[in-house]
Amino acid sequence: MSQAKASKAGKEAEEKLSQGEADRWLALYEQMLTIRIFEEHVNQLYITAKMPGLAHLYTGEEAIAVGVCAALRRDDYITSTHRGHGHCLAKGASVDRMFAELLGKAAGYCKGKGGSMHIADQDTGNLGANAIVGGGAGLATGAAMSSKMRGSDQVAVCFFGDGALGQGVLYELMNMAALWKYPVIYVCENNYYNEYTHNSETTAGSMLGRAEAFGVYGEMVDGQDVRAVEAAAQRLVARARKGEGPAFLLCDTYRYHGHHVGDVSRSYYRSKEEEEAWKANRDPLKILRGWLIEQGAASAETFAQIEQRVEAQVSAGEQFALDAPYPDPSEVAQDVYA
Amino acid sequence: MSQAKASKAGKEAEEKLSQGEADRWLALYEQMLTIRIFEEHVNQLYITAKMPGLAHLYTGEEAIAVGVCAALRRDDYITSTHRGHGHCLAKGASVDRMFAELLGKAAGYCKGKGGSMHIADQDTGNLGANAIVGGGAGLATGAAMSSKMRGSDQVAVCFFGDGALGQGVLYELMNMAALWKYPVIYVCENNYYNEYTHNSETTAGSMLGRAEAFGVYGEMVDGQDVRAVEAAAQRLVARARKGEGPAFLLCDTYRYHGHHVGDVSRSYYRSKEEEEAWKANRDPLKILRGWLIEQGAASAETFAQIEQRVEAQVSAGEQFALDAPYPDPSEVAQDVYA
């Protein structure tokens, strides 16, 4: 069983951060913050009854999407989940068209036909969020297969929650990815809950051991530390790109909100204390911000500016979506067949 | 990763076999021989066009069914596969009604409605052969669940081939069996082929490691040595019966015939030499017989008598089936609903 290599953080701390490095981390900070603020706006849209249906917020898990996507090229593929806004944004989607999709508007990424659980964006290699738990596994592994068959060096990342470890098809696919050395990285976002059930009640044996038993190289990482996630992702992506085969990255994380926006009374399945402890001690934004300040790479003012910029951008995106028209009724019968 | 404990054979060889012990092994020998001769008759029925459809012969793998079932009570459950005649016989089915089923006769175990791939025999705890690869996993694990829920100490054995390791549902079930300590033993008959494809081309990682990664205790055993299989089965069954949870028994074995009776030109996927080597060196009947003779527990004459008896019994069973009537046409619409 391979453990994650010690994060590079230790060594780097001793050197002085270059401006380039600092800017790079600040950019990732801004991405994480964009996701955070985006999701808070989504929650407000729900609470104020402006959004149809529900949404599963990514708040708290931002470091994973951002850290992993930082290791990807625009033409690399990802597949995402019901909790997918973070992945979409991290891979390059823009907030305005995402909001539009969430509101069922014609300007949305899917013309309003997909909604929160199905945002796909071909231009950024996003093969779509998926409302079937584990549903992205076939698509990502197939995309990796395709990349290999076409002689491309694109890789595919399959994001999924710990709950997807219950879906047998995941193991069928890991087996084939290992057999044929497909360039796919399975990123398990272990936030400890499958909806309203703790995963100690649903998952026996060893999560990492499962990947390894199917011949997939595995690592574990602190999913709240974007630098650690990014470092691991760089390693695994490089491996995959070189043709060394699939990998599994197990990330510890936590979702701050309910399973979906409507899940507000959570005491029957998890405690307020547990929630508060994660927010206080393991917040991905706080962790990165603290480190950057410690490095002298950014000041409180820098962060205030970032926050202002992001808030403005997200608000503008939201307003765009609120003002945007619904699809024409004739759209209902379009796009059934290519 | 647990390795099989060294078989008891070594230690026992030094002691003299008691008459009871000798008789017990002779009985298992007779069971294995019954399966062997039964299958040869099935092959003849196919060749002489007396049997409708096809059959997947168990020849060469007899030690597994017989060794495992020797550790079971009549009221324990088994589920079986497309290659299921051996399991049925070892669990206590009689040859006449099995032949009748294979010929589609009313006297068959399933009134002729099931055929070779679906023989079930409630009286001996046989929940049925299954023509869906991995199809028995749900039934066996569910039977083990039922046993536990009913406060019974029955165990369930799920026989399957190495090919079933490709079916994701197997892992879903192992996970739950481990979570809830269901008394089920997964017996993997690894004969190295999935139909016409060697399993090195279909199976990555570690077979035993897979079970363990899902929290299922695993052992490996020489599937051609009925004494080793029986010893392992006794251990795993005892564990399960005591409530210590599921186990996985990986048995090395080989099928002598083709994938099914019609698969006679096999050189494109395996060599004659490989086949001959297994038959010469690792035949389960030869191995047990050699040991019993070595022990002075039986003579060539004993074996000749057994062979005569078995041949007579199997021939009589076959004749019974050949003479038996087909089901009445009205039967076609019976038994759809209970």
Add this chain to the structure above:
Amino acid sequence: MSMPSTTISQQSGQGVREMTLGKAINEALAEELRRDPRVFIMGEDVAEAGTPFKVLSGLVEEFGPARIIDSPISEAGITGLGVGGAMTGMRPIIDLMFGDFIALAMDQIVNQAAKIHYMSGGKLKVPLVVRTTLGATRRTAAQHSQSLHAWVSHIPGLKVVLPSTPYDAKGLLKTAIRDDNPVVFFEDKMMYQLKGPVPEGDYSIPFGVADIKRVGSDVTIVATSSMVQVALAAAEILEKLDISAEIVDPRTMYPLDKETMIASAKKTSRAIVIDEGYERYGVTAELAADIAEGAFYYLDAPVKRLGAMDVPVPFSPVLEDLTVPTPASVVEVAKTLCGRV
């Protein structure tokens, strides 16, 4: 007169409560769990959470986690456990949250559960209930809005139930649990809050007996599940247009009470069938074909079908609402059928 006509009135001497369909389901389960120790429930988030629809609330508190079992997200696996358990002395109820997920369990339901009794020559039995949902307009898009009951209705060996009222839901679920065969029970997610009268005390409703939900004389509307409610609303409108609609609810897709549908169509000489599954190769096809054949010499016009539009269910409310039959669309078809264009 949109009250069930032949149902509650049959129950006498007992109090009748108004309750939601969700509560009626909950009551049926609780009563059967109390009555028969072999009954248990397994599914994702069925215990403390009581399912995302909250339909099972309170059950784990009364029956404990050994009988109300939270499972991993393994639809095929838990259905397989249900089949094996049913064959060996238990009476499992497997909860598949969204009907779309039966796609993951079709092998267990169809290749195993449906066939085991027959393949074993009648020796093994599979008293299994698979409870799942159907219905769109919940803004959950294409993978959480399907009504896939046609698939299992197609398969010999299965029984398939679609209740349309709280009364029917409770009585039919009891029959399902007591049946010795695999039964797939579809609840419309949008009807859980629908209220209706449910008598106190134990009762069950036999399978294969259609219920005439409204008596009429000009047009027969055969409707399933929540489409019965749509048909009832349409009938009110039609009444004002002097078109008297009779509403027939088959209640079980299999066994199917063809006689009652056909008798009604013979009487009215016009028929519409409504179902929330995709129209193409769906339940409306079977019902329409049966009526067209059985009432051939009595029909004044072709049988009309109204299913869900043949598109993946879109997310956007302005699109999604176009995909399902509504009182207005039923009224339009009925008017055309009755020559009122």
Add this chain to the structure above:
Amino acid sequence: MSMPSTTISQQSGQGVREMTLGKAINEALAEELRRDPRVFIMGEDVAEAGTPFKVLSGLVEEFGPARIIDSPISEAGITGLGVGGAMTGMRPIIDLMFGDFIALAMDQIVNQAAKIHYMSGGKLKVPLVVRTTLGATRRTAAQHSQSLHAWVSHIPGLKVVLPSTPYDAKGLLKTAIRDDNPVVFFEDKMMYQLKGPVPEGDYSIPFGVADIKRVGSDVTIVATSSMVQVALAAAEILEKLDISAEIVDPRTMYPLDKETMIASAKKTSRAIVIDEGYERYGVTAELAADIAEGAFYYLDAPVKRLGAMDVPVPFSPVLEDLTVPTPASVVEVAKTLCGRV
């Protein structure tokens, strides 16, 4: 006159060979593999073994193991690979040996492949072909004999093909491979040895165009897959009884050429539909309902349906043979329909 009427004759200037349906499939695959490097085949025992039906023999020798890929026994997994591959520049052909096994891949086919184009607002495409089989009487019992094409025919986003002759098989398979949508292609296991004329050279047959396999005037027989052959045999017998049968083969369940079926029924005023899937809620229901509606004012008698008997397929030959439509059973229905009892 049991020769295809509107098909081979359309091809001119090319030699015509007699070949089996299996060989026609093989040829179509080989030609498409040669033409388009994005095409590949994945499935269990598809390479050296050429599938248990030997339909793919020789392909791995020509195209190598990177394009003819033996897979583990993972129906859901390989179908998922097909979907992902199709979305990203390949044109996968996934081989699901026995049609019964689609039960294992329904989530991938229905919740993923069928919906991705629509859910993505038309941006992503899934040019995937799933080849599988149907048909009973092969003595392989209940889990290896089903004809489950009604399931996928029900689902918007999928196209569904059932060829009935070698000529159609080749031409339709080429269209399937060139189509930008997921197509499920069902081959009758019992027809692989059926011989028929196949022209040399490239040709393809458009989807959604029914083929009149035999012209007649007294009764329309709509038949699918091998049931076309059963209908043709029945027509020969009926001819001797002075009943002239017209045989319409829709060839694709979706898109469905309703017009041709309805026009034929209007002409003959009587119709029978035959399909090898279970009768209940099966393909015959859709076809019968369409004809009953479309030809309502022309029909002299109800549309009759003949599907497989609604029982799990039994092993015993004496029982199994009772479960499928035969020339004799078709003749009986046709005689009754034409008032010759």
